[in-house]
Amino acid sequence: FASTFSGSNLPNGLPKSRGVSNSGESSKESSRCSTPVLDTDRLQDKMKRRIESGDHWFSLEFFPPRTASGAVNLISRFDRMGSGGPLFIDVTWHPAGDPGSDKETSSMIIASTAVNYCGLESVLHLTCCNQTKEKITAHLNKAKRLGLKNIMALRGDPIGEDWVEEDGGFNYATDLVKHIRCEFDDYFDICVAGYPTGHPEAESYEDDLRHLKEKVDSGAHFIVTQLFFRAETFLKFVKDCRAVGITCPILPGIFPIQGYHSLRQLVKLSKLEVPEEITQVIEPIKDNDAAIRSYGIQQAVEMCKVLLASGEVPGLHFYTLNREVATMEVLRQLGLWAEDPRRPLPWAVSAHPKRKVEDVRPIFWASRPKSYIYRTQDWDDFPNGRWGNSSSPAFGELTDYYLFYLKSKSPKEALLQMWGEELMNEESVYEVFTNYITAQTNRNGHKVMCLPWNDDPLAPETNLLKDELEKVNRRGVLTINSQPNINGKPSSDPIVGWGPAGGYVFQKAYLEFFTSSENVTALLQVLKKYEPRVNYHIVNVQGRNTTNAHDMQPNAVTWGIFPGREIIQPTVVDPVSFMYWKDEAFALWIEQWAKLYEDESPSRMIIQYIHDNYFLVNLVDNDFPLDSCLWQVIEDMFALLDSPRETQEGSQS
């Protein structure tokens, strides 16, 4: 009995490159407690994987805003530009602007918001010139505490005319890189700046390359370059870098020209010369902003095409100047903008290292994810796989409620136009909800674009339920959250899909609304007929919870089945969290709506009455393979209310 082949001499056709491990033992640690879908890689690892696969990426640079409303706008921009799929964004650091403070406009807070609330991999710039080591270490500690994992290490511009090197101080970015490595080991991924035409203060181009090599050797992971105007400038620079032994990724800084003055200013600051062929085009059209923007886009696209075709450029770094249009257009033309981004989960995953394993959340905050992140920011660990594994389930208080990014993006005047300068009665409120659902103009000609519980227009998924929602809102079932049932759609479905390819996603129908106590009385009668198919939780502002949910267990209402994975259940109706959510949901009536009106005004008293007397109801239809019965439940409730009084009493006995 001769052996055909031995264990070490495997048959032909065995895949050699991946998936082959010599024993189960070795990979044991890595397969335990890991999260099935989410990406926990470091930025440098993500780059490595993208370079290996030949998959080009882009990144976006922003500067911190000057005002609080500028911050609100920038964060909305993060959400919009984040959806295009940047590998990372970075936030610049301006020593004069108190960049490390807790102000809502500081570099530190903006970068932290991008990571925590917008789920963006973010790089925080840091300059070291004229800074003490203690100060720098304090900044880095704070960045680490806030969940930042990447630093762009810069020297920064010396303050004052005659800067001299300081012994033992931070004279060069290299000193900062060394300091970060020394104090924080390899906690941070580090980026450094490259100058394709040499640093303006360097003795020579060659001397500058030597400095860059030093910076990288001190522990930087990749290079982003200063802007330039010709592809060949960058490609020569990469060649020279490789020649002196720099092997890390070098990302070209792309500056789409967006206006005559911004170009002049930037060129002056960076001490660059605009090439002849560009000034020749621009000077004649310098007063035609649209023409210049259009040229800028075309020029950037062409340069980027050359860069990408060279094989030397794994990704493009864009100087956005905090604007959207030009950069997005360039990326669209290059085919790098993700038009239909795949969602790893149904909600946007936070990029905070501690939260990267998070893969289940209560459904209640679906339209207020930033509020959820804010209220759970002090949790020690996050539910991973099953709700309730978290050891610190307490939700943050609503005391810091007025934190800027929880406020509505719309000014008071716009809100009054949408929600009514003057409310006549409860029905006026029903009308606001109905107009929000239908996206029709109200009697004053304004569209209702948001509600206190939904800062954005109806999601495409909710739109599927529009007709039914309109009908019930018109009659005072004031819906604030809902999802249709889904019985196994492909994970690639453009509306309800999420998670890895080749999977199937499922949902139970969900409906959440405010309604009057009269309605609740009838509803509870009706719900008896729907046992155990429908689970409900009904609570008023005082907090008494009426439910038929067994043992107060969470009910999974969204889940997905994927090749080679455990089940993922990213959304649950959790009875415990519902009690925290109802405080927020009821408070929004007062804080965002009632307070628009004068004290004691009838409008304010109407909202106050609803707040004090209505119930918050949530309903789950557990029979996900069948058509949702929740609309029938509401119809039955109205039928009971419409029936003669005796019938109602009869059915109660």
Next chain:
Amino acid sequence: FASTFSGSNLPNGLPKSRGVSNSGESSKESSRCSTPVLDTDRLQDKMKRRIESGDHWFSLEFFPPRTASGAVNLISRFDRMGSGGPLFIDVTWHPAGDPGSDKETSSMIIASTAVNYCGLESVLHLTCCNQTKEKITAHLNKAKRLGLKNIMALRGDPIGEDWVEEDGGFNYATDLVKHIRCEFDDYFDICVAGYPTGHPEAESYEDDLRHLKEKVDSGAHFIVTQLFFRAETFLKFVKDCRAVGITCPILPGIFPIQGYHSLRQLVKLSKLEVPEEITQVIEPIKDNDAAIRSYGIQQAVEMCKVLLASGEVPGLHFYTLNREVATMEVLRQLGLWAEDPRRPLPWAVSAHPKRKVEDVRPIFWASRPKSYIYRTQDWDDFPNGRWGNSSSPAFGELTDYYLFYLKSKSPKEALLQMWGEELMNEESVYEVFTNYITAQTNRNGHKVMCLPWNDDPLAPETNLLKDELEKVNRRGVLTINSQPNINGKPSSDPIVGWGPAGGYVFQKAYLEFFTSSENVTALLQVLKKYEPRVNYHIVNVQGRNTTNAHDMQPNAVTWGIFPGREIIQPTVVDPVSFMYWKDEAFALWIEQWAKLYEDESPSRMIIQYIHDNYFLVNLVDNDFPLDSCLWQVIEDMFALLDSPRETQEGSQS
């Protein structure tokens, strides 16, 4: 705006009895980290709930066997009788039989096996007469360590004729009850014995009732009575117990008469009198065993009906004498036997307190659950919700492999008849597998009822795949585990259903087999066409694992969706566990099959060759909503093997 009603004055129709909590806060602890389906109640709580719901139960008493093969039989009986749904079983204690030892026949080990391996709530008897406190405490500590939670506290029969009370010793069961409470607080649920006609040694019936009251007051949770022959005897006893203030459950001990001699013997031991109306029936038929058994069943059924109808009896306790037929028949006629027991999970849940939260296992041990429990008995905690939460994933070694309950139930002669006195070649082995699948007799006229990997005939679920399995086994794809795909069948489905009512269960198709290296070479070619639909792990006895499974993550292959619950995924294909399983799966070739034959015999060398050269393969079809493609994969493999050599080589390049 007057409030319609205040928070404390809820609308009519609110359910008052359950599900109403005054705030989310209070129930927070209980809803965290709990397991969604499994029952973690104590025996006394289970009784309370059944009494409240009016749901009658039964329990079964066994005595420890005298021989190792008796133990194997008794454990099989536990499995069979456990399927009828007893609330608990109990195991008697015989001081002369070394009941606390580690022998496979000891009361301690039998009760522990019932709990750990058969998943039965179990009560261990313990007698205290002539025992030191240290000895008793040692027994209790051992019971606790083995996962036992319930003790039947008895005095036991004094050894020797003239027993006298000992100062400070254990003279009565009351002393034992007190001792258990004192040393173990409320860790154990305690049962005590009641004597419907008074204890034979008691001064009077009244005196005995007083003793019983004392036993209960010392900390017992329920009473099981001595056997009796008339319902009114028990009902009077219950009335008298209630009159003296005994409030705990009192369970009647039912003894179905199973034979003339066993009745005589029992009556003698218990010093009971058989009533006239029974002796009159029995004496004339005392040599007709069948007639006596039949009478015994009828007599027990009638008495039990009276007891249950009285409203005083929440459950019946059966003295089985380690026999099945009579007790099962009585329970069937009473409608108490669970004909179609609902499975909380697809596999039998262990009753060990530590394991009660366990709700996910690797699929590999599906036919060897006792081996899995044995090899994971030292785990500190068990996966709950997601595989890999376990902090101690190492599997126990196979050194104690020959532990009696891991051995085949069949004697060597029977195995040789089934698996062949003499094997001619590898094809002889294929034939054994094929005959096992088809349940047909082999060429010597014997049915193959088991294989080393499956100690029982094909499961009903596997039977669904019978035709396909037969076809592939005939050609040397030697299947040892499989399941069909299921796309959302009701949880009440008699074959594949499990879990709470109103849910839906799902499965991915799974196939596991041994096959030759030639087949594996072709299979790996074929599998390229099935990427990423099919996940595979292929390993030989040396342990090199060839797989296309991402990151060695577990693949959930059985899951269920239930009303008001999180998703439950009780079975996974875990790559890490597979490496432990393959050691066991390969070892079974040698330990259970090859060793049936003489050293150096051709039969033994054939099995040894297969062990040394075959591969163990598992395949998962991730596309559970479609028909399984795994049979097509195997067909494609055979087609490739059957094709001319050039084609094979061509397709490899």
